[in-house]
Amino acid sequence: MKRIYLDYAATTPMRPNVSVAMLPYFREKFGNPSSLYFYGQEAKEAINVAREKVASVINAHPSEIVFTSGGTESDNFAISGVAWANNKKGKHIITTSIEHHAVLNICKFLKKVGFKVTYLPVDNQGLVSLENIKKAIRKDTILISIMHANNEVGTIEPIEKIGEVAKEKGVYFHTDAVQTFGHIPIDVTKLNVDLLSASAHKLYGPKGVGALYIRKGIKIVPFLYGGAQENKLRASTENVAGIVGFGVAAELAKKEMEKDILSLIPLRDKLIKGILKKIKYTRLNGHPTKRLPGNVNVSIEFIEGESILLQLDARSICASSGSACTSSISEPSHVLYAMGVPPEVAHGSLRFTLGRDNTVEDVDYVIEVLPGIVKKLRSISPLCQKK
DSSP: OOOEEOBTTTOOOOOHHHHHHHGGGGTTTOOOTTOSSHHHHHHHHHHHHHHHHHHHHTTOOGGGEEEESSHHHHHHHHHHHHHHHSTTTOOEEEEETTSOHHHHHHHHHHHHTTOEEEEEOBOTTSOBOHHHHHHHOOTTEEEEEOOSBOTTTOBBOOHHHHHHHHHHHTOEEEEEOTTTTTTSOOOHHHHTOSEEEEEGGGTTSOSSOEEEEEOTTOOOOOSBOSSOHHHHTBOSOOOHHHHHHHHHHHHHHHHHHHHHHHHHHHHHHHHHHHHHHHSSSEEEOSOSSSBOTTEEEEEETTSOHHHHHHHHHHTTEEOBSSOGGGTTOOSOOHHHHHTTOOHHHHTTEEEEEOOTTOOHHHHHHHHHHHHHHHHHHHHTOHHHHHO
16 A cells, blocks of 8 residues: 655655766765865865755855755754854843754753843744744844744744844844745745755755855854865865755755645645544644645644554554654653643644645545544543543
8 A cells, every 4th residue: 555654844755856966976976075186176066056056045145055964953053153153242042932952952052051041932823922022132132043934833933024123133033944945935135034044855855964044244153163164164074965965956946846835735724624624622733824835733632642643654644743853752742832732632743744745635545544543542542531
């Protein structure tokens, strides 16, 4: 039976064009980009071309793109780099309670070494308040870091307006765009962002490569020290094949973005409607319309999300209960907690994230089999029996 993959927010399969473009850089075009002879300059040129492609997706200048090992490094680099470079001006950072752990944990570390961090709340749909941001800004605030769209519930934050506030107050603004880069339109100038994180494997590119957009003139310290790679901001021999793959994936994403959005939204809405209609005591998590085109996050009461996932897997459906980066943690989603979802309801959360290979038939199959799974699990659930 065909296996249906519905966890595109966790990772995506690499597109054939991407892997084909990468292959020569493992053998024939193996040079070190820092070398002055032919092989090195060949690799360097490939990186430059990829940099242009990645920059083009967000209307940035190629010189403002620094390649990293992925979204986590990009988030860490942006926040720690700005913090250490600007600590004489102030040591206050503003973020939200629903950020990815790549942001939350670097903020946690910085707090231990003397920085102050304000964690803003969100409403029951996952949106941060612009007024709360304005109130949180102090004289010693040096950075605001708020994700473009949440990786679990799909809510898209008012980044442009937040950027306007940050710009007016003279505070650097970073956004984690790992879930949005290549999926929805981004213009760093219109959004008023100073730093932006992206990852290749979220848009049908290779794992182990990402990018950090750093607006020209931003005061930031290097993430790695050693050689002069990446404009002296990230020492280490570049992952040439990965960067080439990222460039091709970014180019394809930009070209096909509108078509992908138009195909994903109807599938997303059909799945949401089908689940909520056929299964009682179920709620949609996240904003109903201001959400990623392929994101469906629901809480099904009286049963554990993990139990549902195992039953779905047995029926060849791959989904998740939240972020893949926290799948080994038994506690329910910190995002749902922050949105005010009760613990017993949060434990029954499911995340389906659709991608370019999904079909109407895939969605119909989920809507067909999920109610039976829920009925079976509820029949043996002590929580449901108490109800």
